[in-house]
Amino acid sequence: MSANIEIAGVSKIYDGGVRAVDAIAMDIRPGEFFSLLGPSGCGKTTTLRMIAGFDSPSAGEIRLDGADITHVPAHKRDMAMVFQNYALFPHRTVAENVAFGLRMRKIDKATIATKVKAALAMVELSGMEDRKPAQLSGGQQQRVALARAIVISPRVLLCDEPLGALDKKLRQQMQFELKQLQKALGLTLVFVTHDQEEALAMSDRIAVMNAGRVEQIGTPVEIYDQPRTCFVADFIGDTNIFRGQRVTMDHGIGIAAGNGLLLALPDNIAAAGSEVLSVALRPEKIAVAPADPVEARSKGMSTRGTVESTNFLGGAVLYRLVLDSGHRVLVQQPNSGAPLHPPGQAVALGWRPADLVILED
Amino acid sequence: MPATSAPRVNSLALLILPSALLFALFFFLPIGLMAVMSVLTGNPVVMPNVGFTTKHYARMGNDSYYLEVIWTTIRIGLWTTLAALVIGYPLAHWMARIRSRTGHALLLMAVLAPMLTGIVVRTFAWMTLLSDKGVINQILTSFGLITKPLQLMYNETGIIIGLVHIYVPFMVLTLTGVIGRIDERLEQAAENLGASPWRAFMEVTLPLSLPGILAGSLLVFALAISAYVTPILLGGFQIMTLPILIYQQISANFNVGFAAALGMVLLAISLILVIAYNHMLGLVSGQRGLQ
Known part of the structure; x- marks a missing residue:
């Protein structure tokens, strides 16, 4: 009962x-x-x-x-x-x-x-x-x-x-x-x-x-x-939060997070009310590859960065990266057996716009 | 302890030397002398041939007057202890559980304030309240509640009232420490499981505060049976207790041997209680020692 x-x-x-x-x-x-x-x-x-x-x-x-x-x-x-x-x-x-x-x-x-x-x-x-x-x-x-x-x-x-x-x-x-x-x-x-x-x-x-x-x-x-909020995104698990002005892009809307970093928002997001938006992106939703221009472009990995530190966790690898725009991001990759990206290596990053979650302040 | 190593003296242990000396000189030595005096025929300092005797103890056993005095002393001690416990426990519980710091400070002051005044002064104050023409009897008479004054003084009631007032703080302070260490969540757990607040108190708080009840009672009892000023002033020599008797034997009769024997009886009562206390504490919290 x-x-x-x-x-x-x-x-x-x-x-x-x-x-x-x-x-x-x-x-x-x-x-x-x-x-x-x-x-x-x-x-x-x-x-x-x-x-x-x-x-x-x-x-x-x-x-x-x-x-x-x-x-x-x-x-x-x-x-x-x-x-x-x-x-x-x-x-x-x-x-x-x-x-x-x-x-x-x-x-x-x-x-x-x-x-x-x-x-x-x-x-x-x-x-x-x-x-x-x-x-x-x-x-x-x-x-x-x-x-x-x-x-x-x-x-x-x-x-x-x-x-x-x-x-x-x-x-x-x-x-x-x-x-x-x-x-x-x-x-x-x-x-x-x-x-x-x-x-x-x-x-x-x-x-x-x-x-x-x-x-x-x-x-x-x-x-x-x-x-739903920055607090929840930050408190539960690791997360990357970007904050910036809402802009209109070629295919829909995006966020200008500063220093030229443009993040495309998912199509189904209607023109959200606020002009300044925060979005969350989980570390495991980001893909990383060596910065080979041809390969990276073909996978839609348009963001560049440098590996700052590499933490091998056993089942996964945790990277701390600095984007060319200066933003720091956390990336988690499953341990697939592929060689790790050593610190200092230039890499390309990519993610699906659908993995970005818009947060309330 | 490894048996091989020679006992090494911790240099910090030397710090207890002064208090150990003090105890030996002013505590064990006098009590030892008193024990010796109680079995001698006279004072060896002034009399040349003194011998061993049990006559002082025999005198107590043979004369029902002295047994009556011993019993009166114990009875006053027991009633004082009981009254101090009944008055002190709720106060101690309140003090231990009060949240506000100011409230705690005020309660502590209320408990300690009487101790700032001398026992004689406080006892005289009680006399002005309790005597036949005292405040209490005057008020009761003026309201027509009584026709002739209540006998509140020069009897055991008066002595017990005076003693309780003096020794309640000892009970409260002992109990407050013990009750304060009982986790409040235990009471909450009991209530959560369906016990009313009163039941939770009876099932959890009271048994866990038993060591404090025992310690406080022991302290108050030992102090009450050895009290002198209050029984004299509020008893008006109508009530004879062991301390008064001892004083009379020394100052009026110069019978130091008998006084010493009476003193040993007083000490024995306290010692028996301390042993009983330790035994009961072992029963109450014996399991705790096993962890």
């Missing part, structure tokens, strides 16, 4: 007028893995705490399956939260920690025992029932926190950077397990993270937040391929 959450015009203003969250709106669907992504201080944790009921909004409304819960106290919201530091009760055993929520719901002892056993089996901690949290590793504590949350079959599961304290390998494993669990139980899950890779890998939809506002809400593919 997963639930839907609507956040309508919610703001949180702290004493002294700091707007931690500024009139945000989002609609989290039942059974959805929904991430709040942003840098620290963007308001994502405050938003989560308001959903949980630990902070009350200064304005706006939070609805759970249509019912206004803005002023319902935390213990009556039937949600479960996995805290960043897990917040396990240090004076209670693993089994007592997991049983806590069930005990508060006045469920009989036999049922509690069965459910606790099942929940611990689900997170592969059978046999750890009588240990204290301090006797467990970070990963095990994380699982106890998860078991404690899901055992009460919450209407919504809230996670505040739950994987932040784990090392990379364990983190990837837990990402996978959490996602599996969420799908298997059909849970509505709100996940707070500052790690864009984590958000892209796990979410059904992501809300990118910055300075208390929602910059964009969309699927990971939408967020990555069609970032």
Whole structure:
């Protein structure tokens, strides 16, 4: 029985007028893995705490399956939260920690025992029932926190950077397990993270937040391929942003990015309102070839530049280039086995106009 | 510790030498002397032939008056501790959780301010409040709530009121430190799982603050049973406690041996409590040591 959450015009203003969250709106669907992504201080944790009921909004409304819960106290919201530091009760055993929520719901002892056993089996901690949290590793504590949350079959599961304290390998494993669990139980899950890779890998939809506002809400593919603002383009992955005056070219419109660099915009872009435009171009959408005039021209690679540095990443190669116009760009090429372009080499660059994304400021 | 290497003295360890000397000279030596005096027939400095005796302790055991005094002292200590805990805990919780710095500073000042005044002055202040013609009785009489004054002084109630006022700050400061170290997110986690704020407090905060409750209670109890000024002034010699008895034995009866034996009893009560405290702390937080 997963639930839907609507956040309508919610703001949180702290004493002294700091707007931690500024009139945000989002609609989290039942059974959805929904991430709040942003840098620290963007308001994502405050938003989560308001959903949980630990902070009350200064304005706006939070609805759970249509019912206004803005002023319902935390213990009556039937949600479960996995805290960043897990917040396990240090004076209670693993089994007592997991049983806590069930005990508060006045469920009989036999049922509690069965459910606790099942929940611990689900997170592969059978046999750890009588240990204290301090006797467990970070990963095990994380699982106890998860078991404690899901055992009460919450209407919504809230996670505040739950994987932040784990090392990379364990983190990837837990990402996978959490996602599996969420799908298997059909849970509505709100996940707070500052790690864009984590958000892209796990979410059904992501809300990118910055300075208390929602910059964009969309699927990971939408967020990555069609970032709406400069912030989103810059925060999610690596990107090249060009900014310049809108000009009319032979075939449609383009941007004069300065020093003679002309970027043709895709045909389907109507004459956008603003005179000054910003566009994003992902590093892996750019092709690089040695600056052989004939070959380059035939592939439509009209932009010239020089390799500044070459970083071999294993599966890919990352180049930092300086264009002849002086612009610096980042280019990522898959490791196809072809020889690398060494620093200092003159190269030709090309991309499809359709890969340019126009950004709002 | 490797057994092969000779113990190397850390030069920093020398820094504790002054305090170690001070303790030895002014703490262990006097207590040792007191212990010796309690089992001697007289003062060896002024009397040539003194011998070993247990008569001082036997006198206490045989005379129910002295047992009554010991029990009165403990009873006053227990009530003072309980009242200080009941008054101090909410205050300490408030102080530990308050967000505003100004609020915290004001609370701290309110807790510490009474300590800036001497115990004698404060006790006399209580006398003007509690006596038969004192402020409290006058007000109650003028409102017609009572016809004859309440006996608030020259009994145990008066002593306990005075002692609680003096020792509450010790309880509050001890508890504030312990409660402040309890992660607030634990309470939130409990509420998130369906516990009402009161239930979250009972299930999480209270058990985790047990070490502070024990430490604060031990401190207040030890101070209360050894208090002298307040029991004398607010008890008006109607109530006899161990410290008063000890003073009388030395100043009026010159019976140093018996006074020493009474002192040893007072010390023993405190020591038993410290041992019990350590034992209980081990039970409460024993698992934490295993990590």
